[in-house]
Amino acid sequence: MFKLSVCLLTFNSARLLEEVLPPLLQVADEIVIVDSGSSDRTLEICQRFNLTLHHHSYSMHGAQMNYAISLATHDWVLCMDSDEILDDRVVDYILALKAEKDPEIDLAWRLPRYWYVLGQPVRTLYPVSSPDYPVRLFNRTQAQFNDRPVDDKVVGQIRCIKMPGHVRHDTFYSLHEVFQKLNGYTTRLVKYQNIKPSIGRGVISAIGAFFKWYLFSGAWRYGKVGVVTGLYATFYSFLKYFKSWYAQSDRMPLMKEETHKSRVSD
Structure with a gap:
């Protein structure tokens, strides 16, 4: 059984944070939250869940996520944004994965991410189609996020597997x-x-x-x-x-x- 650090980025994330955190707490051995200056109830909600925020100025998404990864205690990381909500099938899959023997370190997993705009599911949102399958669970010794200014992704010497389930990517809410x-x-x-x-x-x-x-x-x-x-x-x-x-x-x-x-x- 391997230990898993969940790395979560926040910025004025109070709208969904109370839905985002519970499934992450089920799979995480620790949660590393990196906040880039929230002025809403993000801090209050995290404190209610007994979670600590690390403050770090935002430059680009990939760099911010790599910073969160650097703070993790464990090498296996699950990288999430605060508008992404895991469903029960994803949670159960990760728990079953953790219960097995340690995976090979070059394995990585893609989340089944379904996009929502103004609260409704969509089939496309330029430049992606829904669902898309970003790599989000991997061993940090083998991979990290690249530095693309937009649509960054995980790169490294990895072999990828798609998870079952549904991750609600509730973006563009207004x-x-x-x-x-x-x-x-x-x-x-x-x-x-x-x-x-x-x-x-x-x-x-x-x-x-x-x-x-x-x-x-x-x-x-x-x-x-x-x-x-x-x-x-x-x-x-x-x-x-x-x-x-x-x-x-x-x-x-x-x-x-x-x-x-x-x-x-x-």
């Missing part, structure tokens, strides 16, 4: 959060990745995203939630190119001025 995350994700993408600055490419990409993620995916069948997921894909596809173009246009006058100064000094 329109405000939809647009807030849309803005944050695209800003980080432009900042940390080489996105070609082009409004034309952005328009073409947005049109393609609308057809693929709203019409062809069948999102149009799901009323307001389908419209939200379709527009999210469309705006995301456009904004990453537009923000790159805008950032480059801001840099161009400065570059010209520096070039002129250099020529004058020569």
Whole structure:
């Protein structure tokens, strides 16, 4: 039987935390909670469950999760976000897994994660389909999260197995959060990745995203939630190119001025 550290990231997570924690407490030998500055009832709820928060400034999701992993006592870790809720089948599977002999350290498990937007299940949310199967249970000596600014994942010398069950990923619970995350994700993408600055490419990409993620995916069948997921894909596809173009246009006058100064000094 191996010991399991659950690593949980929080930030203003009071909305779901009382549903998230009980199943995690069933499978965890310890819970490491890393909070990035909550101002709601997150701390109060954790204290009620006799859990301690570690405070750490947020840069990117992968880096934050790796920090939580570094605080764990045990090498086997289950990495969770505070909008993900394990069902009984996942809990039972993990408990049965722990009751067996120690697994080979290069094994890892994928959670069956089903996406919810505005409280309703969805089939697609750009750039993933639901369910998706992120690697979340692994031995930290063999793997860790990469440093991608958006859609990071676990990488390492591992062999992956899918768990049965249902993990409710209750994301985007309001329109405000939809647009807030849309803005944050695209800003980080432009900042940390080489996105070609082009409004034309952005328009073409947005049109393609609308057809693929709203019409062809069948999102149009799901009323307001389908419209939200379709527009999210469309705006995301456009904004990453537009923000790159805008950032480059801001840099161009400065570059010209520096070039002129250099020529004058020569």
